[in-house]
Amino acid sequence: MSDRGLQPERTALAWQRTGLAAAVVAVLLVRDGVVHGSAWGIAAGACAALAVPLSALAARATPSAWTRLTLVTGAVVASGLCTVVHLLLHYDG
Incomplete structure (x- = not known):
């Protein structure tokens, strides 16, 4: 039997931190999309x-x-692309 040490626990904790960060970002993006009336902002949050x-x-x-x-990675990249479109459409100056 091999001793894997704490590596699986560290990996699980890293994924939990990723999920928590994604949840915070999702709330902020949806709020921004609702405030500015942007479907792209809401899609980014989704x-x-x-x-x-x-x-x-x-x-x-x-x-x-x-x-x-x-x-x-796909979900994060899709969120980033929707955010870029939202920013280009609503913050063009």
């Missing part, structure tokens, strides 16, 4: 919110490492 349950799944090590990394 994509960030999608990263929360995906991070929770990753913390449990249910899916493979490649799958969980790909899913969370």
Whole structure:
């Protein structure tokens, strides 16, 4: 039997921190989208919110490492793209 040490626990805690950060970002983006009446802002918040349950799944090590990394990265990138579009449309000066 191999001793894996604390690495699995550290990995799970890192995924939990990622989920918490995504939740905070999602709330802020949705609030900004509602205040400015922007569907892109709300969509960005929804994509960030999608990263929360995906991070929770990753913390449990249910899916493979490649799958969980790909899913969370996709949600974060989609949120970033929606945020960029929101900023370009509503803060052009």
